[in-house]
Structure formats: structure tokens, C-alpha cells
Amino acid sequence: MAVKIRLARRGRAKKPFYHIVVADSRSPRDGKFIEKIGIYNPLTVPATIEIDRDRAFEWLMKGAQPTETARSILRYKGVLFRKHLDKGVKKGAFSQEEADKLYSEFISNKDENIMKKVDKVRQEKEALVRKMSGLDVPIKVQKVEVKKVEAIKEEVVKEELAKEEVVSEEATTVEATTEEVTTQEVTTEEVVSEETTTEEATSEETTNEEK
Numbered sequence: 001m002a003v004k005i006r007l008a009r010r011g012r013a014k015k016p017f018y019h020i021v022v023a024d025s026r027s028p029r030d031g032k033f034i035e036k037i038g039i040y041n042p043l044t045v046p047a048t049i050e051i052d053r054d055r056a057f058e059w060l061m062k063g064a065q066p067t068e069t070a071r072s073i074l075r076y077k078g079v080l081f082r083k084h085l086d087k088g089v090k091k092g093a094f095s096q097e098e099a100d101k102l103y104s105e106f107i108s109n110k111d112e113n114i115m116k117k118v119d120k121v122r123q124e125k126e127a128l129v130r131k132m133s134g135l136d137v138p139i140k141v142q143k144v145e146v147k148k149v150e151a152i153k154e155e156v157v158k159e160e161l162a163k164e165e166v167v168s169e170e171a172t173t174v175e176a177t178t179e180e181v182t183t184q185e186v187t188t189e190e191v192v193s194e195e196t197t198t199e200e201a202t203s204e205e206t207t208n209e210e211k
Contacts, residue, residue: 002024002025002026002065003022003023003024003025003034003059003062003063003064003065004022004023004024004025004064004065004066004067004070005020005021005022005037005056005059005060005064005065005066005067005070005074006020006021006023006029006066006067006069006070007019007020007021007029007040007067007069007070008020008021008023008029008030008033009029009030010030015043016042016043017039017040017041017042017043018039018040018041018042019033019036019038019039019040020036020037020038020039020040020051020056020070020073021033021034021035021036021037022034022035022036022037022059022064025065035055035059037051037052037055037056037059038050038051038052038056038073039051040073045121046114046117046118046121049073049076049077051073051074051077051079053077053078053079053082056074056077056079057079057082057083060074060079060080060083061083061086076110077110078103078106078107078110081103081106082103085099085102085103086099
């Protein structure tokens with residue numbers, strides 16, 4: 001019996017996801033299968049792939065043949081690389097410990113790259129949401145705008161203070177002018193009073209002389 005590792009379609013119309021299954025090659029694509037070893041969802045960004053690497057490796061070593069898509073998934077998840085290392089161990093190219101170390105490093109690097117890609121996609125989505133909501137303003141630009149607003153406020157306050165000083169000076173000048181005018185008026189009244197007194201005295205002397 002020929003055994004294949006392939007995808008079995010699930011989901012509804014235009015929104016598919018797939019089960020990664022081990023099945024008889026004679027069975028229909030979405031028919032009976034021997035074992036389910038993972039899932040594949042191509043609609044997410046990046047694509048969601050969950051697979052039991054150990055079971056996939058065991059089936060490969062038993063002679064199961066993956067389809068093209070399944071082979072790409074197994075290569076991406078490092079299962080084919082593990083098979084390659086196992087062949088190297090059997091040929092004596094390196095020890096099992098070295099093979100395990102190389103495989104662990106490969107998996108850790110692969111998982112790290114996947115997480116970086118996930119973070120990048122998340123940041124792009126957040127940036128798009130901020131842009132659509134009108135909040136896509138860099139922090140540096142916001143700081144510059146705040147500084148500009150503060151500078152404008154300071155200028156306005158300075159202008160208002162300058163205006164108040166000018167008004168105060170004008171009021172002081174007016175008061176000083178008023179006081180000078182008042183003083184002049186008082187002096188004039190005193191002069192007039194003295195002149196009147198002098199005239200009255202002259203008139204009295206003239207009257208006395210006539211008598």
C-alpha cells in the first residue's frame with residue numbers, strides 16, 4: 001500500500017484551511033486518512049503551519065511520499081533537514097549528537113525568523129490602523145509640534161505684556177500731564193488773586209488821598 005503525506009481540504013467556500021494527513025494514495029483527497037499530523041492555514045499572514053515533526057519524520061522514514069505542497073511544508077518546518085541529517089549519521093559523516101545539535105540550531109533559527117515575520121506583520125497592521133484613524137503621526141513630529149505651540153504661546157504672552165506696559169506708560173503720562181495742567185491753573189489763580197489784591201490796595205490809597 002502506497003502511503004502519502006498530503007493536504008485534506010476543510011473550511012467553507014473561499015475560506016479554506018487544510019489538515020496535513022497521512023493517507024492511502026488510493027483514497028480521495030478529502031476522504032479517509034490514516035493519521036492527522038498537522039494543520040495548514042494559507043489565509044493568515046504569515047501562513048499558519050502546525051505539524052508534529054516527530055510523527056512526520058517517522059512516516060518519512062517508513063517510506064511515506066509527500067506531495068509537492070506537503071514537501072514544501074516539511075522543508076519549511078525542518079523535517080526534511082532532519083531526514084538529511086539522519087542519512088549523514090548512518091553514513092558516518094557525523095555523530096548523532098552533532099546531528100541533534102545542528103537540528104536544534106536549525107529549528108531555533110527558523111522559529112526566530114518566523115516570530116520576526118509575525119512581529120513585522122503586526123507592526124504593519126498597527127501602522128495601517130493608525131493611518132486610517134488619523135493617528136499616524138511620528139513621535140518626533142509630535143514633539144516638534146508641541147514645541148511650536150509652546151513657542152507661539154510664549155510670543156503671545158510677551159506681546160500681551162508689552163501691550164500692558166505701553167498702556168501703563170500712556171496712563172502715567174496722561175496723569176503727569178493732568179497734574180501739570182492743574183498746577184498751572186492753581187498758579188494762575190494765585191497770580192490773579194495777588195493782582196486783585198494789589199488793585200484793591202491801590203484803590204484804597206487813591207480814596208484816602210482824595211479825602
